[in-house]
Amino acid sequence: MKNVTFHSVTIDRFRGFRHLELDGLERFNLILGRNNVGKTALLESLFLLLGPTNPQLTIAVSAFRGIDQFRSDPEDLWGWLFYEKNMDQEISLHCETDTGRRSLRITLTAPKEVNVKRGTKAAARKAPRVTQATTNIGPSELQFHYQDEKRQNTLSRAYIKETGIALEHGRQIKFPTSIFVTARGGYAAENAERFSKLEEVGRELEIVEPLRVIEPRLKRLAVIVTGAGPIIHGDIDLGRMIPLPLMGEGIGRLMTLLLAVAESKDGVVLIDEIETGLHYSAMPAAWTAIAQAARASNVQVFATTHSFECMRAAYESFADADPYDLAVQRIDRSDGEVTATVYDKDMLETALTSGIEVR
Secondary structure, eight states, rough: OOOEEEEEEEEEEEEEEEEEOOSOOOOOEEEEEOOOOOOOHHHHHHHHSSSSSSSTTTHHHHHHHHHOOOOOOOHHHHHHGGGGOTTTTTTEEEEETEEEEEEEEEEEEEOOOOOOOOHHHHHHTTTTOOOOOSSSOOOEEEEEEEEOOOOOOOEEEEETTTTTEEEEEEEEOOOOOOOOOOOOOOOOHHHHHHHHHHHTOTTTHHHHHHHTTTTTOOOEEEEEEETTTTEEEOOOSSSSSSEEGGHHHHHHHHHHHHHHHHHHTTTTEEEEETTTTGGGGGGGHHHHHHHHHHHHHHHHEEEEEEOHHHHHHHHHTTTSSSSOOEEEEEEEEETTTTEEEEEEEHHHHHHHHTTTTOO
16 A cells, blocks of 8 residues: 555546646645635535445545435436536546556446346335336436556445435555545544544654644643543643633644644645634644644645635744745636646745735
């Protein structure tokens, strides 16, 4: 199992992208752009590329957006993954990595095989009465066509059954863990589990020390079982431990990001609206902490932001890094087409010192 590092990505007919190319990717990639230009969709496409044999991830990316109720209708379930909801054209995702070129094609099609089981007369008598029917069969099966660096192909499928969504994975391939962190809260259970893993091997200070930037009184962290389940608590010298969610959104957000990086060794962490919950004054230290953690765990980071202060903080944190491993990508939409502009160190420094709008 080798690490995943994206050097370039090409996206065709996914969500609002007819075609988009990203080049010049680094270990840390900050994605800028106006509202509704496709920053979250970009992270979603990378997430699918990171799990190219798992069609169930398409359900997850909808849930990230708060869409977690579906009819038993493939069009309702998967239709908006496709550009302009045109399900006759396949989604095509390609990436260049350290080990070569990978590709994922996603199609929504009629199943190629139909399994017919002969029923008994008793079963037939119990069948529900049919009051109406349709001649429209339509597409009903989502297919992931994955090709690896050696041009080996793997087909995985998802389709709707009466009992829910059925999955059929092709060749078993083990990929490094990669995590998508949304702008929404609610990571108490995951954080407790991930912190426990670090504490078990004596690595808890990797989380405690960076959090002192936001809460200088923090002495230690511990997982305590409550009525709501295991929750991380912090000791700030009040005589008893306090649940971390009660210590403020900023400390909880940074905790979530650091634990996601620690969990994703040799993989990728995708962060939507990284500045959420973090005061602008804490952003340089937060970027430095995330960068140190990602380098230690060999993790590539993609993050989106609306914040000018977040962008400036990222530059300040990476300006003296050797090597400088930050790429700022601004995506823009014009006449229905989305393009990406890469800002290297010199370009970003010039823009920031000259007051040129980069977001």
